Amino acid sequence: xxxxxxxxxxxxxxxxxxxxxxxxxxxxxxxxxxxxxxxxxxxxxxxxxxxxxxxxxxxxxxxxxxxxxxxxxxxxxxxxxxxxxxxxxxxxxxxxxxxxxxxxxxxxxxxxxxxxxxxxxxxxxxxxxxxxxxxxxxxxxxxxxxxxxxxxxxxxxxxxxxxxxxxxxxxxxxxxxxxxxxxxxxxxxxxxxxxxxxxxxxxxxxxxxxxxxxxxxxxxxxxxxxxxxxxxxxxxxxxxxxxxxxxxxxxxxxxxxxxxxxxxxxxxxxxxxxxxxxxxxxxxxxxxxxxxxxxxxxxxxxxxxxxxxxxxxxxxxxxxxxxxxxxxxxxxxxxxxxxxxxxxxx
Numbered sequence: 001x002x003x004x005x006x007x008x009x010x011x012x013x014x015x016x017x018x019x020x021x022x023x024x025x026x027x028x029x030x031x032x033x034x035x036x037x038x039x040x041x042x043x044x045x046x047x048x049x050x051x052x053x054x055x056x057x058x059x060x061x062x063x064x065x066x067x068x069x070x071x072x073x074x075x076x077x078x079x080x081x082x083x084x085x086x087x088x089x090x091x092x093x094x095x096x097x098x099x100x101x102x103x104x105x106x107x108x109x110x111x112x113x114x115x116x117x118x119x120x121x122x123x124x125x126x127x128x129x130x131x132x133x134x135x136x137x138x139x140x141x142x143x144x145x146x147x148x149x150x151x152x153x154x155x156x157x158x159x160x161x162x163x164x165x166x167x168x169x170x171x172x173x174x175x176x177x178x179x180x181x182x183x184x185x186x187x188x189x190x191x192x193x194x195x196x197x198x199x200x201x202x203x204x205x206x207x208x209x210x211x212x213x214x215x216x217x218x219x220x221x222x223x224x225x226x227x228x229x230x231x232x233x234x235x236x237x238x239x240x241x242x243x244x245x246x247x248x249x250x251x252x253x254x255x256x257x258x259x260x261x262x263x264x265x266x267x268x269x270x271x272x273x274x275x276x277x278x279x280x281x282x283x284x285x286x287x288x289x290x291x292x293x294x295x296x297x298x299x300x301x302x303x304x305x306x307x308x309x310x311x312x313x314x315x316x317x318x319x320x321x322x323x324x325x326x327x328x329x330x331x332x333x334x335x336x337x338x339x340x341x342x343x344x345x346x
Contacts, residue, residue, distance in 0.1 A: 008060060009100060017099045018048065018106070021092050025051055041068055041232060045109065053091060057104035061316055071095065073232045074105040076157055080205070083152035084144060086228045110227035112216040115263045122219045130268030132223030137212055138278045140225045141246060145204040145239040145283060152205075158236030160203030167241065168193050168296060175303045178310035180326075183333060192340055193296055198289035200238040208233035210242045211249035212262060243279055244293030247272045247345070248301055248335070258335065259305065259328035273345050291342045298336035302329045 015030035026049030035043045044055045058068035074093040081089045088107040095103040113120035115133060123129045149155055159166075172190050207214075209230050216227035250272050251262045263269070270278070280287040305325045312322035338344050 013099055014046075014055075015048070017094065017096075018046070018053075022051070025049065041070075041230075046106070052109040053106045054088070054109050055104055055106050057100065058102045061318075068102075068232070070103045070105050072157070073234075076154065076231055076234055077107060079153045080147075080231070080234075083147050083154075084205075084228075086140065086143075086225060087231060088227060088229065110216050111219070112226045113219050113222070114213055114216055116213045117261055117263055119263055119266070120217075120219075120222075123222050126222055128268070129222045130264075130266065131270065132221070133212070133217060134264075134270035134275065135278065136217065136223045136225050137215065137246070138275060138282060140215065140228065141210055141242060141279060142282045144207060144210075144228070145242070145285075147205050149203075149205045149236055154205060155236065157234070158203075158206075160200075160236045160238075163203065163235075163237035164200050164241065165197050167237070167300075168197060171296075171300050171303050175299075175306055178303070178307045180306070180310055180313050183330060185337060186333060189295075189299065189333065189336055189340065193292075193299065196292060198292050201240060201285055203236050204239040206235050206237040206239060206242050207231065208235060208242065208245065210246050212264060238293075239283075239285065240287070240290060240293045241296070243276070243287070243290065244295075244297035245300075247275060247290075247294050248297035250275055256331040256334065257327060258301075258331045259325065260301070260332075276345060291339055291345060294344060295336050295339040298332050298339055302332035302336065305329050305332070 011030055011032055018030070019025055028049035031047040033045045035045060040059065041056050042059055044057075046053050046055050056070065056073070058070065071093055074090050077087055077090040080087045088110060090105055090107045093103070093105040094100065113122050119129055126132075149157075172193070175186075175190075207228070209232075210228075214228060214230045215225055216229070218224040218226050249260055249262060250264050250270075251258070251260050252272060253265050255265070276287060276290060279285075306329050308317060308322050309325040309329065311317040312319070312325070335344070
């Protein structure tokens with residue numbers, strides 16, 4: 001927990017607001033704990049007696065225009081939760097600067113286990129933990145992509161026509177806007193991405209950051225998913241962009257240091273190839289061009305880290321972790337080049 005980021009918020013005012021908006025809260029005082037800090041939105045566990053919720057807000061400091069749109073995320077969850085209950089149920093949204101200097105929303109707290117760099121202690125005596133979690137991840141992604149986004153009322157959250165081309169062009173533009181130094185082979189990689197955009201599949205809901213540690217599993221069963229989080233980038237588009245992202249984050253023992261280290265590097269978890277083949281089998285989708293999507297996924301993650309590294313270089317971001325991101329960026333771009341040469345999913 002970051003005491004600084006907890007204390008920068010006037011939680012007394014937030015508590016008063018919560019008591020006005022949520023019925024039946026006890027007289028117990030508000031307790032706040034920040035979840036481990038990532039590179040994006042800030043997330044807090046808030047408790048009043050037996051009641052618990054999760055509060056999400058943008059990071060402190062300068063942020064790009066239109067980024068960290070809490071209202072959009074809240075409204076997506078309102079509709080998505082009804083069609084895909086693994087998405088948390090949102091409770092309230094607040095844009096009043098008198099309550100907090102940045103807008104925020106509060107959603108339900110799900111109870112379970114998260115895989116990050118280690119297997120949760122709850123699964124110490126469980127069998128085939130890696131295999132069960134691997135299969136559950138694929139099943140969940142297939143279920144998400146099977147949701148009828150029009151019936152769910154989510155057809156206005158994205159523009160599927162030309163989605164992949166806009167994504168590729170947009171992320172290349174972002175990289176050059178945040179460029180800090182020359183990296184060999186980037187230009188040829190970008191030209192390849194622009195020149196080889198495959199035809200997109202039928203559009204679906206796209207999470208855009210679908211990975212193992214954005215999921216929660218039942219404490220009694222590593223094969224049962226009970227929550228999928230971080231919907232800030234979700235839209236309507238090509239489902240294979242989600243699969244590419246999942247595969248990029250699904251690290252394997254031979255991967256270079258990229259900052260994406262995951263428990264999936266340990267024995268017992270599916271390989272990237274096994275994840276790919278199971279998704280293709282269960283979804284029925286054509287995965288012929290997956291190497292392109294994986295190349296783009298590695299590139300996109302490198303750009304995300306480059307944007308953060310740029311903010312650190314110019315003094316906007318103070319987190320000391322960010323000063324080492326250039327190592328991960330270089331290795332991610334090397335991974336992208338290997339994916340381009342079809343050397344990752346052998």
